[in-house]
Amino acid sequence: MVGIVGVTEIKGVTYVIGATDINDVGSSWETIGGKVEEGKAKLVVVDAEVGVRVGGMDRGMPYTSYPDESYSGESASKLPPVDIIITTTDPFREPAILTANTVLSVLALDYPVEKIACYVSDDGRSPITFYSLLETLEFAKKWVPFCRKFNIESRAPFMYFSKKPPSSDPSFLQEWECMKCEYERLKRRIAEALETEHVPLDSVSENGVNCFESESSEIRIHSSIVKVIHENKVVDGSEDDDLPHLIYVAREKIPKVNHHYKAGAMNVMARVSGLMTNAPFILNLDCDMHICNPKVIQHAMCFYLDCPSERECGFIQFPQLFYGVLDDDPLGNQHKTFFTTLAKGMNGIQGPVYGGTCCFHRRKGLYGVPPSPPADKYRSKEKILGFNGKELQDEFIRSAFGESSALVASAHAIMRDNGWHKPSSPSLVIEESLMVSNCSYEANTAWGKEVGWMYGSTVEDVMTGLKVHSLGWHSIYYTPEQPAFMGCAPGNGPDILVQNKRWAAGLLEILMSKLCPLLGKQRQLMLRQRMLYAYFTVSPITSVAVLCYAILPAFSLLTGKSFLPKIQDPAFITAAGLFISVHGYGHYEHLTSGCSAREWWNSLRTWLITILSASLFAIFDVVMKLMGLSETVFVVTPKGGDEEEASVGDFTFDSSPLFIPPTTVILINLAAIIQRTSQIVGGHSELKDNLFGEYFCSVWVLINLRPFLKGLVRKGKLGLPWSIVIKSGALALFVCRTWAY
Numbered sequence: 015m016v017g018i019v020g021v022t023e024i025k026g027v028t029y030v031i032g033a034t035d036i037n038d039v040g041s042s043w044e045t046i047g048g049k050v051e052e053g054k055a056k057l058v059v060v061d062a063e064v065g066v067r068v069g070g071m072d073r074g075m076p077y078t079s080y081p082d083e084s085y086s087g088e089s090a091s092k093l094p095p096v097d098i099i100i101t102t103t104d105p106f107r108e109p110a111i112l113t114a115n116t117v118l119s120v121l122a123l124d125y126p127v128e129k130i131a132c133y134v135s136d137d138g139r140s141p142i143t144f145y146s147l148l149e150t151l152e153f154a155k156k157w158v159p160f161c162r163k164f165n166i167e168s169r170a171p172f173m174y175f176s177k178k179p180p181s182s183d184p185s186f187l188q189e190w191e192c193m194k195c196e197y198e199r200l201k202r203r204i205a206e207a208l209e210t211e212h213v214p215l216d217s218v219s220e221n222g223v224n225c226f227e228s229e230s231s232e233i234r235i236h237s238s239i240v241k242v243i244h245e246n247k248v249v250d251g252s253e254d255d256d257l258p259h260l261i262y263v264a265r266e267k268i269p270k271v272n273h274h275y276k277a278g279a280m281n282v283m284a285r286v287s288g289l290m291t292n293a294p295f296i297l298n299l300d301c302d303m304h305i306c307n308p309k310v311i312q313h314a315m316c317f318y319l320d321c322p323s324e325r326e327c328g329f330i331q332f333p334q335l336f337y338g339v340l341d342d343d344p345l346g347n348q349h350k351t352f353f354t355t356l357a358k359g360m361n362g363i364q365g366p367v368y369g370g371t372c373c374f375h376r377r378k379g380l381y382g383v384p385p386s387p388p389a390d391k392y393r394s395k396e397k398i399l400g401f402n403g404k405e406l407q408d409e410f411i412r413s414a415f416g417e418s419s420a421l422v423a424s425a426h427a428i429m430r431d432n433g434w435h436k437p438s439s440p441s442l443v444i445e446e447s448l449m450v451s452n453c454s455y456e457a458n459t460a461w462g463k464e465v466g467w468m469y470g471s472t473v474e475d476v477m478t479g480l481k482v483h484s485l486g487w488h489s490i491y492y493t494p495e496q497p498a499f500m501g502c503a504p505g506n507g508p509d510i511l512v513q514n515k516r517w518a519a520g521l522l523e524i525l526m527s528k529l530c531p532l533l534g535k536q537r538q539l540m541l542r543q544r545m546l547y548a549y550f551t552v553s554p555i556t557s558v559a560v561l562c563y564a565i566l567p568a569f570s571l572l573t574g575k576s577f578l579p580k581i582q583d584p585a586f587i588t589a590a591g592l593f594i595s596v597h598g599y600g601h602y603e604h605l606t607s608g609c610s611a612r613e614w615w616n617s618l619r620t621w622l623i624t625i626l627s628a629s630l631f632a633i634f635d636v637v638m639k640l641m642g643l644s645e646t647v648f649v650v651t652p653k654g655g656d657e658e659e660a661s662v663g664d665f666t667f668d669s670s671p672l673f674i675p676p677t678t679v680i681l682i683n684l685a686a687i688i689q690r691t692s693q694i695v696g697g698h699s700e701l702k703d704n705l706f707g708e709y710f711c712s713v714w715v716l717i718n719l720r721p722f723l724k725g726l727v728r729k730g731k732l733g734l735p736w737s738i739v740i741k742s743g744a745l746a747l748f749v750c751r752t753w754a755y
């Protein structure tokens with residue numbers, strides 16, 4: 015049975031296809047859903063190849079998967095193991111109960127338990143996170159059988175219990191109530207630990223030693239902590255067991271050493287999981303992203319296992335969806351059109367960029383190995399090439415992967431035949447795991463350069479995806495009908511700007527790195543894919559132009575020098591036409607992505623705000639980094655608790671300098687409009703005289719920055735702090751005075 019098909023419709027005829035390699039098409043796809051003649055199939059491929067927004071009309075190739083037909087009953091034994099990695103940094107900023115829910119949604123997956131392993135990376139090395147995982151495991155022992163028994167869809171308890179019981183059957187209701195009580199108890203325990211910042215000593219001690227003792231303590235045995243919280247018993251056949259492995263890892267951190275933020279954490283996890291379970295596929299999740307489709311792995315496997323050649327499927331990116339969001343996305347932070355247009359469109363080229371979470375990886379691709387050619391056409395199986403075209407000798411792997419012999423062996427198994435050597439048991443490799451989680455392990459290895467998550471950018475996801483694409487792998491963007499993952503989006507103005515600043519700075523860092531898509535070094539990166547990467551990484555620089563355009567109309571109004579054609583001039587139609595077509599297209603793109611007109615309007619506003627603040631500051635940060643004066647930082651986005659009140663959807667402010675540029679732009683435009691209006695009202699000048707276009711543009715800027723306009727008069731979080739208004743006022747005054755001369 016074939017599990018994956020791409021379906022596309024041309025002139026009313028639906029074509030079914032799954033390969034983008036023209037040579038593979040026709041032969042392998044006749045088996046599915048009716049015949050696909052070779053000629054027509056080629057047409058589909060060509061159609062997919064011009065996938066990304068040619069003329070803004072094409073939406074790339076949609077995919078469908080049929081896991082139930084492919085992997086039920088006996089075929090379930092074909093399913094490969096998957097390592098699931100969850101990252102967290104701080105039980106307060108990223109509430110421990112959210113992480114617990116994500117872990118529970120993983121433990122309760124509808125997948126053979128002995129084939130999944132759940133790894134939690136705790137970059138904060140917090141006893142509270144560890145303790146909450148112990149409690150989560152106790153709850154899971156009841157929760158998972160409950161989910162299986164009643165075939166529950168939403169397996170993150172906070173989501174499940176936020177709705178009414180799905181049935182009124184008394185015996186079900188009794189169990190439901192019971193389970194709800196248990197969940198409340200779990201919540202209470204975690205909340206108490208957070209409140210008192212204290213956990214029961216016996217939960218974090220081993221042989222009388224507290225493993226979380228502070229750095230300076232002499233009794234501290236290991237700098238990194240690796241704990242097998244639960245080891246699945248089915249693996250060694252000793253007993254029945256409902257739960258997969260659950261493993262806690264806190265890597266070593268030493269002051270003044272560059273830990274490479276999330277990328278560093280992911281690489282430690284790649285190594286530890288490589289030693290313990292070494293699954294050929296890895297799913298990585300941010301701690302707030304729970305799984306809401308318990309069959310998600312089967313969906314992903316439809317792609318991995320049924321691709322005509324492994325090259326087609328390096329990684330599979332699912333959309334990032336958010337819960338608890340307001341209608342019409344008032345803060346413009348859901349990025350829906352990014353997924354519905356760009357990511358989907360990229361399916362037609364080399365596939366979507368990697369988005370940091372909700373993504374299945376092929377370990378082999380992450381290990382820096384290019385895809386093997388289909389059916390061993392070009393070279394014999396024995397001659398397998400690693401990065402930089404070198405043959406995979408043990409010596410070579412050791413120099414790339416580090417000193418651990420067990421890790422070298424596991425990497426070899428992955429690189430050679432995508433397979434996995436059956437590791438003994440997680441608890442038997444603790445010593446080795448501790449070693450590979452230490453800071454010094456990566457010295458003089460290829461981690462972060464050729465292997466694993468890439469270093470050097472705070473947008474490690476895009477950079478890592480670019481690396482994988484550069485090796486010749488393709489990726490897939492896939493949206494199953496039932497959403498697969500849900501998480502939280504930042505809920506207030508300052509957090510949105512800080513997040514966007516990190517993204518903009520990270521993208522610029524990629525542009526400055528040796529993976530720069532403009533340098534043309536990566537021979538396997540397709541031209542249009544390269545152009546898209548170039549578009550993403552260059553985009554923060556456009557903020558300088560946007561800033562100029564945002565104050566140019568004010569300049570004209572204040573100085574009387576026009577930059578647009580006069581209204582009575584026929585050329586005015588061209589300018590108006592450009593304006594209408596740009597915004598008309600944005601509008602159209604939103605409507606066809608299932609967004610409302612208001613949502614388009616809101617996202618336009620957020621775009622202008624973020625580009626005028628976050629992107630400008632990002633340029634500054636990266637210039638400082640290039641001059642060696644400072645480093646870019648990964649500020650973790652705070653995540654709401656599961657019961658946080660829905661925000662009212664208003665943009666909020668604080669005294670961060672990020673708010674200065676948009677406020678200055680507002681003040682300059684306000685001054686220009688007031689001056690011009692008073693001239694017109696006073697009869698000194700006539701609106702239709704000239705400068706109609708400039709006047710309109712200035713008002714347009716004000717309308718787009720309306721949260722700032724409101725912020726000038728509002729109080730509290732909704733108002734701009736005085737310090738920002740005064741600094742921006744001084745800057746605006748300076749700019750206007752300069753123009754006057």
Ligand SMILES: O=c1ccn([C@@H]2O[C@H](COP(=O)(O)OP(=O)(O)O[C@H]3O[C@H](CO)[C@@H](O)[C@H](O)[C@H]3O)[C@@H](O)[C@H]2O)c(=O)[nH]1
Nearest residue numbers: 101102103137275276279300301370371472473513650651
């Ligand atoms: O030093 C660090 C910093 C972050 N994280 C984890 O990284 C994840 C993402 O952090 P978050 O602040 O939630 O990122 P977002 O603002 O949501 O950022 C997006 O963009 C990031 C790249 O900038 C990607 O890594 C994310 O997956 C993606 O969701 C979280 O699980 C963190 O716990 C670490 O493990 N160590």
Ligand SMILES: [Mn+2]
Nearest residue numbers: 300302502651
């Ligand atoms: Mn996040």
